[in-house]
Amino acid sequence: xxxxxxxxxxxxxxxxxxxxxxxxxxxxxxxxxxxxxxxxxxxxxxxxxxxxxxxxxxxxxxxxxxxxxxxxxxxxxxxxxxxxxxxxxxxxxxxxxxxxxxxxxxxxxxxxxxxxxxxxxxxxxxxxxxxxxxxxxxxxxxxxxxxxxxxxxxxxxxxxxxxxxxxxxxxxxxxxxxxxxxxxxxxxxxxxxxxxxxxxxxxxxxxxxxxxxxxxxxxxxxxxxxxxxxxxxxxxxxxxxxxxxxxxxxxxxxxxxxxxxxxxxxxxxxxxxxxxxxxxxxxxxxxxxxxxxxxxxxxxxxxx
Amino acid sequence: xxxxxxxxxxxxxxxxxxxxxxxxxxxxxxxxxxxxxxxxxxxxxxxxxxxxxxxxxxxxxxxxxxxxxxxxxxxxxxxxxxxxxxxxxxxxxxxxxxxxxxxxxxxxxxxxxxxxxxxxxxxxxxxxxxxxxxxxxxxxxxxxxxxxxxxxxxxxxxxxxxxxxxxxxxxxxxxxxxxxxxxxxxxxxxxxxxxxxxxxxxxxxxxxxxxxxxxxxxxxxxxxxxxxxxxxxxxxxxxxxxxxxxxxxxxxxxxxxxxxxxxxxxxxxxxxxxxxxxxxxxxxxxxxxxxxxxxxxxxxxxxx
Numbered sequence: 040x041x042x043x044x045x046x047x048x049x050x051x052x053x054x055x056x057x058x059x060x061x062x063x064x065x066x067x068x069x070x071x072x073x074x075x076x077x078x079x080x081x082x083x084x085x086x087x088x089x090x091x092x093x094x095x096x097x098x099x100x101x102x103x104x105x106x107x108x109x110x111x112x113x114x115x116x117x118x119x120x121x122x123x124x125x126x127x128x129x130x131x132x133x134x135x136x137x138x139x140x141x142x143x144x145x146x147x148x149x150x151x152x153x154x155x156x157x158x159x160x161x162x163x164x165x166x167x168x169x170x171x172x173x174x175x176x177x178x179x180x181x182x183x184x185x186x187x188x189x190x191x192x193x194x195x196x197x198x199x200x201x202x203x204x205x206x207x208x209x210x211x212x213x214x215x216x217x218x219x220x221x222x223x224x225x226x227x228x229x230x231x232x233x234x235x236x237x238x239x240x241x242x243x244x245x246x247x248x249x250x251x252x253x254x255x256x257x258x259x260x261x262x263x264x265x266x267x268x269x270x271x272x273x274x275x276x277x278x279x280x281x282x283x284x285x286x287x288x289x290x291x292x293x294x295x296x297x298x299x300x301x302x303x304x305x306x307x308x309x310x311x312x313x314x315x316x317x318x319x320x321x322x323x324x325x326x327x328x329x330x331x332x333x334x335x336x337x338x339x340x341x342x343x
Numbered sequence: 344x345x346x347x348x349x350x351x352x353x354x355x356x357x358x359x360x361x362x363x364x365x366x367x368x369x370x371x372x373x374x375x376x377x378x379x380x381x382x383x384x385x386x387x388x389x390x391x392x393x394x395x396x397x398x399x400x401x402x403x404x405x406x407x408x409x410x411x412x413x414x415x416x417x418x419x420x421x422x423x424x425x426x427x428x429x430x431x432x433x434x435x436x437x438x439x440x441x442x443x444x445x446x447x448x449x450x451x452x453x454x455x456x457x458x459x460x461x462x463x464x465x466x467x468x469x470x471x472x473x474x475x476x477x478x479x480x481x482x483x484x485x486x487x488x489x490x491x492x493x494x495x496x497x498x499x500x501x502x503x504x505x506x507x508x509x510x511x512x513x514x515x516x517x518x519x520x521x522x523x524x525x526x527x528x529x530x531x532x533x534x535x536x537x538x539x540x541x542x543x544x545x546x547x548x549x550x551x552x553x554x555x556x557x558x559x560x561x562x563x564x565x566x567x568x569x570x571x572x573x574x575x576x577x578x579x580x581x582x583x584x585x586x587x588x589x590x591x592x593x594x595x596x597x598x599x600x601x602x603x604x605x606x607x608x609x610x611x612x613x614x615x616x617x618x619x620x621x622x623x624x625x626x627x628x629x630x631x632x633x634x635x636x637x638x639x640x641x642x643x644x645x646x647x
Contacts, residue, residue, distance in 0.1 A: 040530055040533045040565070224601075224602060224605030225344070225564050226344055226606040227605070229344045251635060251639055252639070253560055253595065253601070253634075253635035253636065254560055254598075254605075256557055256558055256561040257560040257564045257602065259561070260529050260561045260564055260565070287638070294557040294558075297557070297558070298557075298558060298561065301526075301527075301528030301530070301531070302528045302529065302530040329635070329638070330557075331554060331555060331557035332556055334591070334633075335555055
């Protein structure tokens with residue numbers, strides 16, 4: 040197997056992407072405890088919350104309190120999702136290292152998610168980028184529905200390429216190419232990356248998979264084979280999107296670690312710490328999570 | 344993505360590997376109904392039962408009745424697992440097209456599973472092979488623990504190669520290379536196949552993955568990239584092994600179909616028929632199955 044990276048940086052998105060759709064409100068105290076467990080696993084990157092209106096995402100209405108209570112750690116990038124300048128200001132004030140903006144590659148999803156056309160979205164993100172750069176922050180942008188749009192079906196690779204190039208030109212430091220509904224196949228991933236990597240270097244790209252159809256690990260593998268060395272995942276496989284009918288949880292961090300470590304790819308993270316963190320948030324949410332490894336661990340089996 | 348086959352033959356092992364560990368006994372009437380739904384999906388191969396002692400596998404104690412009641416269909420291979428000559432005779436009498444024998448690549452698992460050393464196992468399988476060939480049947484052999492043994496850990500590729508070559512020399516028509524505990528990584532799959540395919544052609548090999556650590560789809564992908572065009576799977580992701588602590592269900596047929604069809608690889612099968620069959624057996628078993636697609640379908644979402 041060729042082209043595999045030696046090291047992969049995992050972007051832990053559980054506290055934001057993972058929790059944003061949960062009906063059960065996790066108390067700030069427990070959120071902070073979970074985030075600290077995740078940091079303790081050795082992660083170098085964690086998206087801890089989202090500075091959006093509590094009306095949009097009530098699960099993360101305590102963004103400010105969460106950010107204030109988490110102990111920052113050297114060499115760990117703290118990120119937060121922000122939809123606009125106001126959110127950016129709040130995230131900067133809260134001491135975030137990186138601001139994550141978002142838009143979609145498909146018009147309909149973009150419209151439903153942020154009530155703007157793609158063209159109308161750019162100036163909003165530009166304000167965030169300028170605000171962030173002024174404050175010496177790095178900027179990440181999600182490109183949602185980069186493979187399949189729940190309203191439009193398969194998304195043309197050229198559309199993703201066009202949005203990606205526009206964002207990079209505007210000063211975005213890293214793109215997160217999202218399979219929002221979890222419907223991509225490894226061949227689609229391979230095709231998209233073969234086009235994208237002609238224009239963009241791998242250090243600017245993270246891949247973001249959901250596991251709706253059980254394809255997330257296979258899609259990560261296809262990405263690794265194209266030299267991708269940044270992958271998003273969510274502890275416990277938590278996740279989903281309120282504006283993407285049919286979307287299930289993210290690639291589970293514990294399964295991603297298993298995949299990478301078993302293939303001899305380093306991450307700097309400890310699997311057992313992520314299992315513990317996953318078991319912790321599962322207890323707090325009070326429901327069984329969709330993570331194969333967590334099930335094995337809970338059953339007390341799998342002694343290999 | 345190179346080397347991918349245009350067509351994959353799926354070996355449906357749900358009625359045998361899937362059901363053998365279930366505590367709930369599925370009535371013969373329902374088993375037959377399920378098998379006929381599976382046949383209706385367009386499968387060309389189905390392992391319908393196991394002619395072993397009911398003491399070993401009570402879930403399949405109605406092997407003879409099941410085989411008698413299922414309507415055979417042209418162009419569909421009916422197979423059954425047999426442990427010895429007595430089982431072979433019963434399977435032949437029941438009109439099976441193919442007999443499946445089994446042994447392990449690791450000594451300890453072989454000993455625990457069939458109470459014999461690897462060397463002692465060959466003559467027993469030889470009797471089955473001779474009996475089968477006399478009756479004009481094809482013979483398949485599972486090689487369990489081809490990657491990881493729950494007792495010995497990682498299994499050397501040379502051990503798998505040695506067992507594989509011995510079985511083919513004895514007249515076995517097809518090998519099923521099993522990741523019994525579901526612990527293989529895509530790189531391990533790639534490494535094993537790079538060695539095995541120097542001695543054996545792809546038409547003699549099927550790969551058999553379990554999804555304990557969420558790696559089954561990624562391992563199927565790694566196999567396809569080596570030109571493998573026969574894969575085992577189980578409707579609803581049912582499965583496990585009583586002599587392999589920690590083993591979870593097989594690669595789910597519905598997820599395998601999604602993977603293959605989305606990648607443009609033909610199977611001759613219809614996904615919606617497999618979903619229906621999975622939902623049927625889930626109802627009969629009375630518990631929620633570990634299949635991402637089945638969950639999406641049950642939730643009535645995923646309209647893409």
